[in-house]
Amino acid sequence: MARELLKNEHVKLAVKHADKKGWNPLHFAVKWRNKVLTELLLEQNMNIVYMQDNEGRTALHIAAADGSWQIMETIIKRYPDCSELVDNKGQNFLHYAVNWRRLFTVIRIMRNQSVAHLFNEKDDRGNTPLNLRNYYMFFFPLMNRLRREATALKFAYAKSEDSNTTLMTQVIKLALNSN
Numbered sequence: 220m221a222r223e224l225l226k227n228e229h230v231k232l233a234v235k236h237a238d239k240k241g242w243n244p245l246h247f248a249v250k251w252r253n254k255v256l257t258e259l260l261l262e263q264n265m266n267i268v269y270m271q272d273n274e275g276r277t278a279l280h281i282a283a284a285d286g287s288w289q290i291m292e293t294i295i296k297r298y299p300d301c302s303e304l305v306d307n308k309g310q311n312f313l314h315y316a317v318n319w320r321r322l323f324t325v326i327r328i329m330r331n332q333s334v335a336h337l338f339n340e341k342d343d344r345g346n347t348p349l350n351l352r353n354y355y356m357f358f359f360p361l362m363n364r365l366r367r368e369a370t371a372l373k374f375a376y377a378k379s380e381d382s383n384t385t386l387m388t389q390v391i392k393l394a395l396n397s398n
Contacts, residue, residue: 235264235266235267235270237270237272240272240273241270241271241272241273241274242272243267243270244256244260244267245257245260245261245267245268245270245278246272246276246278246281248260248278249278249279249281249282249285249287249290250281250285252285252287252290254289254290254293257278257290257293257294258293261293261294261297261298265297265298268294268297268298268301269298269301269304271304271306274306274307275305275306275307275308276306276315277301277304277312278290278294279291279294279295279301279302279304279312280304280306280310280311280312280315282294282312283312283313283315283316283319283321283324284315284316284318284319284321285319285321286316286319286321286323286324287324288323288324288327291312291324291328292327292331295331295333295334299333299334302333302334302337303337305340305342308342308343308344309341309342309343309344310342310343311337311340311342311348312337313325313328313334313337313338313340313348314342314346314348316328316348317348317349325348
């Protein structure tokens with residue numbers, strides 16, 4: 220039914236419009252975790268994926284906050300440059316996954332080398348998604364999980380301020396040694 224509706228010229232135009240919060244139909248489809256509707260909207264209008272709400276969030280930010288990995292994967296595969304967009308606070312979608320404590324989403328993102336570099340991106344306050352302030356609240360369980368995975372060290376590259384070793388390498392070594 221949605222596919223038929225999207226053939227209507229008036230509906231095609233409405234897809235681009237946002238509500239008073241700046242949310243367009245793609246934001247809602249992602250929030251409702253409706254992968255089929257998300258894919259239909261992306262097929263209909265490629266620019267909709269770059270539209271930001273009043274807080275600067277794209278549909279990818281919403282998917283990350285909700286831990287909707289399949290929808291995130293769909294968006295990133297079709298529009299990889301969308302992952303570079305930041306909100307009004309300078310936060311990318313990885314900041315959202317971490318701040319909302321989406322452990323399994325973060326693990327999956329770490330496995331995707333096309334976006335893993337974003338773990339080094341700082342927001343307007345200078346915080347990366349892997350900031351140490353998040354470590355005690357979020358990353359200790361993550362490191363316990365990752366220490367069982369051989370792939371974890373491939374993604375340990377977030378630069379530490381005080382040495383040539385990487386922050387993630389230090390955290391992983393700490394997790395490996397804390398048995």
